[in-house]
Amino acid sequence: MIHxxxxxxxxxxxxxxxxxxxxxxxxxxxxGSHARLAFTSTALVxxxxxxxxxxxxxxSPDITVTAKARTARNAQITLTLQxxxxxxxxxxxxxxxxITWAGSGDGFVSGVLSRxxxxxxxxxxxxxxxxxxxxxxxxxxxxxPPGTYSVTFVYTMSMP
Amino acid sequence: xxxxxxxxxxxxxxxxxxxxxxxxxxxQNINATVTVNPLARLDVSGDVVFPDTDPDLFATMSAPAxxxxxxxxxxxxxxxxxxxxxxxxxxDPLTSTIPVAxxxxxxxxxxxxxxxxxxxxxxxxxxxxTGPANQSGTQTYSLPNLWSYAPGTHSVVLTYTxxxx
Numbered sequence: 001m002i003h004x005x006x007x008x009x010x011x012x013x014x015x016x017x018x019x020x021x022x023x024x025x026x027x028x029x030x031x032g033s034h035a036r037l038a039f040t041s042t043a044l045v046x047x048x049x050x051x052x053x054x055x056x057x058x059x060s061p062d063i064t065v066t067a068k069a070r071t072a073r074n075a076q077i078t079l080t081l082q083x084x085x086x087x088x089x090x091x092x093x094x095x096x097x098x099i100t101w102a103g104s105g106d107g108f109v110s111g112v113l114s115r116x117x118x119x120x121x122x123x124x125x126x127x128x129x130x131x132x133x134x135x136x137x138x139x140x141x142x143x144x145p146p147g148t149y150s151v152t153f154v155y156t157m158s159m160p
Numbered sequence: 161x162x163x164x165x166x167x168x169x170x171x172x173x174x175x176x177x178x179x180x181x182x183x184x185x186x187x188q189n190i191n192a193t194v195t196v197n198p199l200a201r202l203d204v205s206g207d208v209v210f211p212d213t214d215p216d217l218f219a220t221m222s223a224p225a226x227x228x229x230x231x232x233x234x235x236x237x238x239x240x241x242x243x244x245x246x247x248x249x250x251x252d253p254l255t256s257t258i259p260v261a262x263x264x265x266x267x268x269x270x271x272x273x274x275x276x277x278x279x280x281x282x283x284x285x286x287x288x289x290t291g292p293a294n295q296s297g298t299q300t301y302s303l304p305n306l307w308s309y310a311p312g313t314h315s316v317v318l319t320y321t322x323x324x325x
Contacts, residue, residue, distance in 0.1 A: 017198040017234055017324040025204045025226060028315040029251050029258060029303065032212035068216070068307045073255045127257065129307045 033070050037079075037157055040064040044153075046099075046138040059099075059136035065108070069159055070127045077125070077159040080118035081111070084154055089147030096151055098139040105132020118156060200232040202242065202322040208301050215305045225300040228272075228286060230322050236291040241323045243283035251314035260316055262304050269297020283321065 041061050049057045069077050083096035099113040107130055108122040124130055205227035213221060230242050251258035263278040271289040278284065287295055 015198055017200045017232065021200050021202050021322040021324060023202045023204040023228075023320045025207050025318045025320070026315055027208040027210075027223075027246075027251075027263065027301065027318055028313060029210040029221070029309075030212040030313050031258070031309045031311045033311045034214060034307070036216060070215070070307055070309060070311050073257075073310050127308050127310055 031070065033159075034068070035070070035157055035159065036066075036068045037155055038066040038068075039155075044136055046136075049140055051140045051142050055140050056137040057140050059138065062133050062135045064131065064133045065105075065121065065155075066129065066131045067122065067124075067157055068129045069124075069157065071159045073126050075126060075160045076123065077157065078123045079121040079155060079157045081113065081121045082118040082154050082156070083113050083115045084152040086115050087149035087151045089145075089149040092145050092147055092149075094144055094149055098141075099136055099151075100139075101134040101136045103132060103134055106130060108132030108134070113153075118154075121155065196233060198233050198324075200234075200322055200324045201230075202320060203229045204320055205229075208318075210301075210303055213305060215307050218305050221303040221305045223301050225298040227296060227298050228269075228320065229294075229296040230287060231294045232322065232324055233292050234324060238324070239288070239290050240293070241288040242286040242295075242320060243323065244278070244286050244318050244320050245283040246278050246280045247317045247319065249280045251316055252310055252312065255310040257308055257310045258303075258314060263301060264303075265299045265301045267297055267299045269295065271295050272297035272299075278318070280316075286320065 041063055044059045044061075044063065046057045046059050065079070067077070067079050071077060083099075085093075086096045087094040087098070096113045096115045101111060101113070103110045103121065105122070107124045109120055111119040111121065113119065121134070122130065122132060208223045208226060210221040210223050228242065230240070232240050234240065246260045246263070249260055250256045251260065260278050260280050264275065265278075266275045267273060267286065269287070271293070272287040272295075273285050276284045276286070286299065287297060289295060
């Protein structure tokens with residue numbers, strides 16, 4: 001019985017196989033800094049309204065903002081908004097500060113439009129994709145001269 | 161007397177010249193020996209490089225394929241395998257935004273597994289077969305291209321192993 005066992009073990013045994021049996025490969029990934037802003041609409045409309053009935057005219061549509069950024073881990077990212085001018089209809093102007101917005105979404109804040117300084121729309125830390133919304137309102141008044149006013153909003157996303 | 165002698169001699173001469181004309185075959189044995197020792201070798205054609213691309217334009221990062229060649233002289237019943245494992249959990253261990261588990265591959269070649277995903281803890285099977293062979297296949301690696309990655313040039317080392325007795 002012992003002889004059979006030893007014989008079976010000898011038959012099953014395989015000699016060691018020499019030779020180089022490992023190899024290595026380096027995998028490298030080049031990640032560059034990228035940033036992109038996207039809006040669901042680039043046109044915002046405030047319709048005419050009776051000041052006695054509508055003191056704050058809602059803008060349409062609400063703007064969904066998507067801010068994408070690849071940046072260093074602890075880098076601060078800010079998104080700001082500044083009006084290129086006051087609301088203008090020919091030579092007649094209405095202060096841009098009559099437009100305000102309510103911000104929603106992680107990192108998004110509310111604010112008041114300004115012609116003179118950039119106003120914070122949102123802020124975040126590190127790489128990622130952030131999506132939020134702005135709901136705009138216009139302060140209605142009997143003292144606004146009639147006209148069709150327009151202004152350009154300038155959004156700026158900053159990061160190191 | 162002389163006549164009898166010469167007659168006998170003639171008979172002997174006749175008997176001698178009457179024997180068969182063909183010679184007996186001669187054979188000789190030679191032992192030939194061929195030595196085939198066990199041997200194994202594993203080669204990988206090069207490194208894998210993912211260039212930077214815009215995440216909005218390319219959802220997946222791709223790299224040129226590499227060739228893996230495994231050769232082994234073993235007994236016909238011996239099971240062999242080629243495995244691969246990464247040396248870290250993340251391409252960027254300081255910021256930990258690019259997990260190695262996201263690295264996947266597709267493969268072509270006889271006895272090569274069609275595809276797989278990388279691990280830093282468990283070697284993943286690349287190819288497997290039984291008996292001696294000269295196996296060669298290609299692997300094409302890919303990685304999701306996400307906005308959440310930290311910028312920089314990051315790397316890991318893959319170790320391929322040909323398992324033999």
